[in-house]
Amino acid sequence: MDAKTDKATGSITVGNKNWDFPVYKGTIGPDVLDIAKLYGESGMFTYDPGFTSTASCESKITYIDGDEGILLYRGYPIEQLAEHGDFLETCYLLLYGELPTPSQKADFDYRVTRHTMVHEQMSRFFQGFRRDAHPMAVMTGSIGALSAFYHDSTDIADPTQRMIASLRMIAKVPTLAAMAYKYSVGQPFVYPKNNLDYAANFLHMCYAVPTEEYKVNPVLARAMDRIFILHADHEQNASTSTVRLAGSSGANPFACIAAGCACLWGPAHGGANEAALNMLAEIGTVDRIPEFIRRAKDKNDSYRLMGFGHRVYKNYDPRAKIMQKTCHEVLAELGIKDDPLLDVAMELEKIALHDEYFVEKKLYPNIDFYSGITLKAMGFPTTMFTVLFAVARTVGWIAQWKEMIEDPKQKIGRPRQLYTGAVARDYTPISRRK
Numbered sequence: 001m002d003a004k005t006d007k008a009t010g011s012i013t014v015g016n017k018n019w020d021f022p023v024y025k026g027t028i029g030p031d032v033l034d035i036a037k038l039y040g041e042s043g044m045f046t047y048d049p050g051f052t053s054t055a056s057c058e059s060k061i062t063y064i065d066g067d068e069g070i071l072l073y074r075g076y077p078i079e080q081l082a083e084h085g086d087f088l089e090t091c092y093l094l095l096y097g098e099l100p101t102p103s104q105k106a107d108f109d110y111r112v113t114r115h116t117m118v119h120e121q122m123s124r125f126f127q128g129f130r131r132d133a134h135p136m137a138v139m140t141g142s143i144g145a146l147s148a149f150y151h152d153s154t155d156i157a158d159p160t161q162r163m164i165a166s167l168r169m170i171a172k173v174p175t176l177a178a179m180a181y182k183y184s185v186g187q188p189f190v191y192p193k194n195n196l197d198y199a200a201n202f203l204h205m206c207y208a209v210p211t212e213e214y215k216v217n218p219v220l221a222r223a224m225d226r227i228f229i230l231h232a233d234h235e236q237n238a239s240t241s242t243v244r245l246a247g248s249s250g251a252n253p254f255a256c257i258a259a260g261c262a263c264l265w266g267p268a269h270g271g272a273n274e275a276a277l278n279m280l281a282e283i284g285t286v287d288r289i290p291e292f293i294r295r296a297k298d299k300n301d302s303y304r305l306m307g308f309g310h311r312v313y314k315n316y317d318p319r320a321k322i323m324q325k326t327c328h329e330v331l332a333e334l335g336i337k338d339d340p341l342l343d344v345a346m347e348l349e350k351i352a353l354h355d356e357y358f359v360e361k362k363l364y365p366n367i368d369f370y371s372g373i374t375l376k377a378m379g380f381p382t383t384m385f386t387v388l389f390a391v392a393r394t395v396g397w398i399a400q401w402k403e404m405i406e407d408p409k410q411k412i413g414r415p416r417q418l419y420t421g422a423v424a425r426d427y428t429p430i431s432r433r434k
Helices: 038-042 079-086 088-097 101-112 122-126 133-151 157-184 198-207 217-230 239-249 254-266 272-283 288-295 317-332 338-353 357-361 366-376 383-406
Strands: 009-014 015-023 062-065 072-074
Touching: 009 038, 009 133, 009 217, 009 254, 015 038, 015 254, 062 101, 062 272, 072 079, 072 088, 072 317, 079 088, 079 217, 079 317, 088 101, 088 357, 101 157, 101 198, 101 383, 122 133, 122 157, 133 157, 133 217, 133 383, 157 198, 157 254, 157 383, 198 217, 198 239, 217 317, 217 366, 217 383, 239 254, 239 383, 272 338, 317 366, 338 366, 366 383
Parallel strands: none
Antiparallel strands: 009 015, 062 072
16 A cells, blocks of 8 residues: 555444554545454444445545645646646546656647547447437447447456557547437537547537538637536546446446446436536526525425535535636627526526525535536537536546556455345245235
């Protein structure tokens, strides 16, 4: 283990029995108590629903301090990466651990760009979905199917194949996402263009049509690139943990990323920005906001506003600050002034930042709130929001999967349980049951 230990130990006492376990220190963040031998020594498990107090792995990729509102990728603050870098630079950083030199960046960009096309038979694969299928259902299926088309990079024991698979997914997932969008609106698929950068290429595949030239708006392309950076990784969240758990069995990388995609689809995870926009639609007009604010403050009402507060961040989400700026840049560029949902969103933002109730409880607008508004303004339907999240998060999943595979201590995930079912009992023939 790379975590530092200075021979410190922590004790667990139950009744008159006591057990000592080593304490490890990370480079930053809380210390951890290594209880791997607890069951063997005491016959007991720990009980931690949701794993909120359990470190499931050792990682060097992402660090979050929710109390201070800090998010670091490989030690670099998210604010600096989003302001000064681009998404592929962030991808390189997450995969290799360091920012690239100019020549490394050029080589990496070249390799990703030359992998953006998907096998032509994939277009026929899409035809098996219903026309009105949710794009996330299409994405989950098509990402999983990549292993059937690129089985020359599924040997996880081969470092070369692992890297090829990693580059393929970073490059091809945006193409699949654009295909899912085009399929949902009944338009022909648009091939990627090697002369466009990552974000611009994605927007071109989504919005270009064969009948006329489409010029990508640089402000929108930059906004899309920032959205990808901000969502690239977020420590051991539900979908990342799912990828690691699937990967611990030795499953191929395409299957592992598809598993993460399926988990991301949940409304409590990647679907949160879609839920935030649905909330704005439910409110409808600015004059109805006080009614919903009252309901949100009422302890006896189960209603809650979506897009405010965060499970991890007890301070202002650092990603939300960047997304707020990006959101207003996009709205200004597109000249959107008379959209009632955006009017509702802007008024809610004002209330949340100044109302004593929201400030005291730290229910600040989060990244889902601003990204939902931004993506709607850019023309994406709400069903595509989680798909875009999956495009961005793919690199984080891959980096985490790769780190786990290369960790000599990794073993197949096997959580334990607190069993509260029936005790052992004998089978009763059906003729004697009443």
